[in-house]
Amino acid sequence: MTIERSHVRKRLSQLVVHGDTVYLAGIVADEPVPEDAGAQTRNILAKIDALLLEAGSDRNSMLSATIWLSDIAHYDAMNAEWDPWVPEGAAPARACVEAKLAAPKYKVEIRVVAAKKGS
Numbered sequence: 345m346t347i348e349r350s351h352v353r354k355r356l357s358q359l360v361v362h363g364d365t366v367y368l369a370g371i372v373a374d375e376p377v378p379e380d381a382g383a384q385t386r387n388i389l390a391k392i393d394a395l396l397l398e399a400g401s402d403r404n405s406m407l408s409a410t411i412w413l414s415d416i417a418h419y420d421a422m423n424a425e426w427d428p429w430v431p432e433g434a435a436p437a438r439a440c441v442e443a444k445l446a447a448p449k450y451k452v453e454i455r456v457v458a459a460k461k462g463s
Contacts, residue, residue, distance in 0.1 A: 345362060345363045346362075347360065347361070347362050348360070348361040348362075350395075350398065350399075351395075356369045357369065358371075358395060359395050359398065359399055361399050361400075361460070364459055364460045364463035365407075365457065365458075365459060365460075366396065366399040366400075366401045366405075366456075366457065366458045366459070366460060367457050368392060368395055368396075368455055368456045368457070368458075369455065370410075370412070370453045370454065370455045371388045371391050371392055371395075371453065371454050371455065371456075372384070372388065372445070372446070372450045372452070372453050373387040373388055373450065373452070374387055374391070375387075376449040376450055376451065378449060379451070380421075380451070381413070381418035381421040381422050381451040381452050382421040382422070382424055382425050384450070384451050384452045385421070385422045385425035385426060385452050385454075386425050388452060388453075388454050389425060389426070389429050389454075392454065392456055396456070396458055399458075399460065400460045400461055401458045401459065401460050401461055402458075402461060403429065403430065403431055403434070403458075404431050404434045404461075405434075405458045405459045405460065405461055405463070406430075406434065406435075406436035406456055406457070406458045407436055407437065407457045407458055407459055408436050408437040408438065408439075408456070408457045409436045409437075409438045409439075409454060409455065409456050409457075410438070410439050410440075410441075410454070410455045411426075411438065411439070411440040411441070411452065411453070411454050412440075412441060412442075412443040412445060412452070412453040412454075413440065413441070413442050413443070413451065413452055414442070414443070414444065414445045414448070414450060414451045414452075415442060415451070416442040418451050418452065419440065422440075422452055436456070436457075436458075
């Protein structure tokens with residue numbers, strides 16, 4: 345089985361496809377708005393949509409999601425964006441934890457694993 349990598353950098357690939365499984369790296373906001381976890385989450389979800397589409401998948405095919413918050417106090421703001429974004433009846437297995445992220449400007453980071461559509 346082949347492994348396809350996209351948006352490859354020295355340290356990571358943003359998107360890896362192995363067979364019918366799509367793996368995304370942890371995604372953070374492009375230009376984080378300080379203290380606005382909701383805005384960061386919206387930006388991240390849009391990036392996830394684009395990467396899944398590129399891989400032949402979509403949010404209906406998500407298998408799992410891991411969400412890291414710089415402060416668990418951002419939980420409600422993140423979920424205010426997450427909940428309407430996740431398709432009804434297609435919620436992935438999910439973990440959400442507080443963690444120190446790569447830079448203080450980041451409030452939210454999300455990683456998704458999905459199946460290709462039709463798999």
